[in-house]
Amino acid sequence: xxxxxxxxxxxxxxxxxxxxxxxxxxxxxxxxxxxxxxxxxxxxxxxxxxxxxxxxxxxxxxxxxxxxxxxxxxxxxxxxxxxxxxxxxxxxxxxxxxxxxxxxxxxxxxxxxxxxxxxxxxxxxxxxxxxxxxxxxxxxxxxxxxxxxxxxxxxxxxxxxxxxxxxxxxxxxxxxxxxxxxxxxxxxxxxxxxxxxxxxxxxxxxxxxxxxxxxxxxxxxxxxxxxxxxxxxxxxxxxxxxxxxxxxxx
Amino acid sequence: xxxxxxxxxxxxxxxxxxxxxxxxxxxxxxxxxxxxxxxxxxxxxxxxxxxxxxxxxxxxxxxxxxxxxxxxxxxxxxxxxxxxxxxxxxxxxxxxxxxxxxxxxxxxxxxxxxxxxxxxxxxxxxxxxxxxxxxxxxxxxxxxxxxxxxxxxxxxxxxxxxxxxxxxxxxxxxxxxxxxxxxxxxxxxxxxxxxxxxxxxxxxxxxxxxxxxxxxxxxxxxxxxxxxxxxxxxxxxxxxxxxxxxxxxxxxxxxxxxxxxxxxxxxxxxxxxxxxxxxxxxxxxxxxxxxxxxxxxxxxxxxxxxxxxxxxxxxxxxxxxxxxxxxxxxxxxxxxxxxxxx
Numbered sequence: 354x355x356x357x358x359x360x361x362x363x364x365x366x367x368x369x370x371x372x373x374x375x376x377x378x379x380x381x382x383x384x385x386x387x388x389x390x391x392x393x394x395x396x397x398x399x400x401x402x403x404x405x406x407x408x409x410x411x412x413x414x415x416x417x418x419x420x421x422x423x424x425x426x427x428x429x430x431x432x433x434x435x436x437x438x439x440x441x442x443x444x445x446x447x448x449x450x451x452x453x454x455x456x457x458x459x460x461x462x463x464x465x466x467x468x469x470x471x472x473x474x475x476x477x478x479x480x481x482x483x484x485x486x487x488x489x490x491x492x493x494x495x496x497x498x499x500x501x502x503x504x505x506x507x508x509x510x511x512x513x514x515x516x517x518x519x520x521x522x523x524x525x526x527x528x529x530x531x532x533x534x535x536x537x538x539x540x541x542x543x544x545x546x547x548x549x550x551x552x553x554x555x556x557x558x559x560x561x562x563x564x565x566x567x568x569x570x571x572x573x574x575x576x577x578x579x580x581x582x583x584x585x586x587x588x589x590x591x592x593x594x595x596x597x598x599x600x601x602x603x
Numbered sequence: 604x605x606x607x608x609x610x611x612x613x614x615x616x617x618x619x620x621x622x623x624x625x626x627x628x629x630x631x632x633x634x635x636x637x638x639x640x641x642x643x644x645x646x647x648x649x650x651x652x653x654x655x656x657x658x659x660x661x662x663x664x665x666x667x668x669x670x671x672x673x674x675x676x677x678x679x680x681x682x683x684x685x686x687x688x689x690x691x692x693x694x695x696x697x698x699x700x701x702x703x704x705x706x707x708x709x710x711x712x713x714x715x716x717x718x719x720x721x722x723x724x725x726x727x728x729x730x731x732x733x734x735x736x737x738x739x740x741x742x743x744x745x746x747x748x749x750x751x752x753x754x755x756x757x758x759x760x761x762x763x764x765x766x767x768x769x770x771x772x773x774x775x776x777x778x779x780x781x782x783x784x785x786x787x788x789x790x791x792x793x794x795x796x797x798x799x800x801x802x803x804x805x806x807x808x809x810x811x812x813x814x815x816x817x818x819x820x821x822x823x824x825x826x827x828x829x830x831x832x833x834x835x836x837x838x839x840x841x842x843x844x845x846x847x848x849x850x851x852x853x854x855x856x857x858x859x860x861x862x863x864x865x866x867x868x869x870x871x872x873x874x875x876x877x878x879x880x881x882x883x884x885x886x887x888x889x890x891x892x893x894x895x896x897x898x899x900x901x902x903x904x905x906x907x908x909x910x911x912x913x914x915x916x917x918x919x920x921x922x923x924x925x926x927x928x929x930x931x932x933x934x935x936x937x938x939x940x941x942x943x944x945x
Contacts, residue, residue, distance in 0.1 A: 404817065430819035442817070444810040447803075450618055455807050456818040458800040464820060465828075467801035472620025474800065482615040495618050517818055 356418075357382045357551050358403070358434075358521050363412035365398055372398040373409070374575040380521070380553055387554045387562045390572035391595070396555045397439065399572065400523055403553075404436050405429050416521065431460075435519035437510050439526045439555075445499035449490055449509060452498055454481040456516035481516065488512040488542060504535035511542060521551045528558060540564075563587065571595075623798035632877070636783055640776070648775035653887045654782040655843045660867040660879030661786075661793060662836030668873030669797055670829045671809030672721055675730045675861050676737030677837055679717070680710040682856035684838025686744060689757045689851035697763030699781065699846050706842025707835045713740075714834020718827045734858070741856035756852035760845065771847065778847035785843060786880075789836060793876060796832070805829055866905070870912060 358380040365373040372395045380386045390396055401407045403414060405426040413422045421429055444452055454471060457480045458464050472478060485491045488508045493501060498509065507527070514522055528539045543565060546552060556562050562569065563583060570580040571592055579592060586592055639650050659681055666672040684706035691702045720732045744751045751757055764770045769777045796802050807815040808822045815822055845851045854860070863886070871882025889908065893901035 406813075425821070426816040427819045427821045430817060436817055438814070438817075442811055442814040444807050444814065446810050447806060448618075450615055451803060454619060455800075455803050459804065459819045463800045464804045465801055465825075467796050467799045470620045470623040470795070470798045471800050471803050472616045472618070472623065475616055477800070478616040478619050491612070494615065495613060513814075513818060 355382050356380065357416065358553065359415045360403070361413050361415075363399070363402060363414065364410050365402055365407065366410045371575050373402060376412070376572075376575075376577055378570060378577065378580075380551055381568075383548055383551055385552050385554070385565055385567045387556060387566035387569045388572060389556060389559075389562055389569060390578070394572040395575035396572055397525070398575070400436065400525055400555060403523060404434065430517055430519075433518075433520035434523070435514040435517040435521075436523040437514045437525055437527060439529050441503075441506050441510050443498045443506060443509060443513070445497070447498055448494065449485065449496055449498055449501065450478075450481055450494035452509060453484050453512055453516045454478060456513050457481050457484070460517055484512055484516050488515075489538070504531050504538070507531050507539060508542065511539075515546075519550060521553065522546070524552060524554045524556075526556055526558075527554075528556075528561060620798075623794075629877075632880070633787065636787075639783075640779060644774070644776075647779040649887065649891060651775045651778040651782050651847055653883050654779065654786045655840050655847070656864070656867060656887055657880040657883035658782075658786045658789060658843070659837055659840040659864050660871065660883050661790060661876065662833045662840060662879075663864050663868055664873055664876060664879050665793060665797075665833040665836065666830055667868060668875070668878065669802060669809065670805045670826055672826065672830060673726050673729050674721075674733040675858075675865065676733035676735065677833075677864055678856050678858070678860035679733070679737040679740050680714050680834040680837035681841035681844075681860060682737075682740055682744065683713045684710040684841030685845040685851045685855040686751060686757065686841075687838070688842035689760050689845040690750070692760045692762055692846065692849075693757060697761060698767075699762055699765050702762075702846055703785070703839055703842045706838045706845075708838075710838020710841065711831055711835040714838075715827065715831040718830035718834075721830065722823050722826055734861070737856055737858065737861055741853060744853055744856060751851075751853075754853060756850060757845075758850070760849045760851070762846050762849055771849070775847070782843050782847060785839065789839065790876065790880075793836075797876065801825070801828075866909060869909060 356379045358378070360376055360378045363373055363376040364371065376399060388396055388399070398407070402409050405424060409422065413420055415421065416429070416432055416434055419432070421432060421434070424432070444455070447455065451471070454477050458471065458474065458477045461477065463474055463477060466474070482491065482494065485494050488511065490505060490508060490512060493505065498506065501509065511524070511527060524543065527543055528536050531539055540561060543561075554562070554566060566583055568581070569583055569586040571578045571586065573595055578595065579586065579589060581589070640647070643650060659677070662680070663674065663677050666674060687709035688702040688706040691705050696702065717736050720736065721729045724732070745753055748754070762771050765777055765781055771777045797805075804815070804820050804825055807818070808820060808825055812822055841855055844855065867882035867886045868878055869882070870885050871878035871880065886905070889905060890901060893904045897904070
């Protein structure tokens with residue numbers, strides 16, 4: 354198996370605080386890799402470093418063997434690295450269809466087309482519709498995003514990332530805040546992601562992590578504490594101690 | 604084709620193009636604008652000013668309403684266009700359309716260069732930077748009085764006939780037709796731009812910059828492009844002013860001009876292109892009417908209206924015509940348009 358996403362010695366300091374400390378991570382092609390850790394372990398900082406929202410103080414990031422450390426956020430997306438957000442980051446004024454059409458049009462390079470109307474790009478409309486159907490959002494595609502119920506906004510959050518047709522997808526707590534009775538829909542979507550898309554999942558929900566991931570990295574204090582296959586991590590007494598804790602995990 | 608889909612599902616391509624389709628009120632507005640030529644033959648000078656102000660406000664709407672870039676110095680580009688067109692005519696090239704092209708190019712260059720200053724920073728920074736650029740150009744024009752005429756203004760502009768056929772007359776007939784046609788043509792272009800994928804990406808950048816970048820949009824190049832286009836529009840508005848009044852003064856760069864155009868957009872509303880036209884009409888007619896009643900205190904009433912518009916809320920005022928339209932549709936039995944947007 355080849356490595357698609359790799360960091361070496363990735364470090365980020367905020368003043369005296371080391372939020373990410375010498376993280377070297379290797380994610381294999383097609384992997385379902387989970388990143389777990391207690392609050393404040395630096396998971397979000399790591400995601401922000403990987404996607405280029407912030408720049409590292411030291412270290413490198415490679416995507417499919419190419420150094421992307423200095424690339425802008427949008428350039429990384431065009432190279433095939435997409436993400437979702439822990440707190441919905443959508444476009445409240447756009448319709449559901451426009452939202453996904455936007456991502457499709459950027460991916461196919463139509464984002465600078467300024468003369469023909471968006472709807473006259475038939476291929477974009479059709480692909481966007483296909484993605485929405487896949488996410489069971491076809492019936493609300495004419496609605497404004499702002500009026501969607503939270504659970505469906507959460508689905509759109511993932512659909513928008515998928516519309517970028519990523520080779521590596523970073524899922525930041527996809528089921529965060531979703532009511533219990535709607536969780537299964539999110540989980541089914543996550544489980545049904547295309548096998549050739551490599552997924553790095555940041556998650557608090559241990560049921561989701563253990564049912565979904567094939568490999569887990571445990572982040573503690575900004576550094577990788579331990580990494581390994583799911584069953585090994587589940588059995589690791591040190592992990593139980595620092596992360597799962599006694600009776601901490603319900 | 605999609606007969607297997609349950610219920611009557613809207614065609615996605617049609618849904619996406621819905622905002623780009625012409626509606627009856629839109630057509631009515633342009634027919635009314637053209638009819639003004641025959642209906643108000645004595646008001647054409649005023650209506651010419653309305654058309655130019657509308658174009659200027661349309662320009663601001665492109666950056667404010669669609670890209671979320673606030674500006675308190677939009678007169679910078681208006682002024683550059685006005686001086687470019689004025690200077691060209693003064694030095695012997697009297698063809699109006701050539702002058703307009705030069706005004707557009709000059710303002711576009713200044714707009715492109717200054718666009719990099721507004722890329723970064725908050726709304727407050729942008730307000731200050733745009734204000735600063737306009738002040739700089741004002742003083743530059745003041746200082747270069749050998750070229751611009753300084754505080755005396757640029758005298759001795761004589762315009763040639765439009766298309767070599769129509770002389771500019773004292774009643775503003777040629778001026779009105781000229782300005783309104785230019786406004787209409789540029790409106791058509793703006794309409795295409797905002798409904799294109801490029802326009803969609805601007806709305807995304809305005810709506811959520813973080814996510815816009817996360818779907819691969821290079822927000823800075825998009826902002827540069829629309830800022831430059833808006834500058835071209837403002838420059839053409841300035842050029843039209845210079846040509847139809849055959850005079851340019853430092854006033855074209857003045858702060859009140861930037862503030863007025865912002866006011867026009869507040870009155871008319873942003874982000875649907877017609878705000879500039881409706882706002883310009885209200886603003887200019889109100890100004891004209893109030894100045895007739897209370898020549899010294901007309902700004903008091905403008906201020907009052909502005910405060911009321913903001914306090915009552917645009918949504919409630921805007922909701923009125925939409926409610927009426929809905930009622931009309933129900934009465935005429937036409938199905939409501941799919942995917943109506945706010």
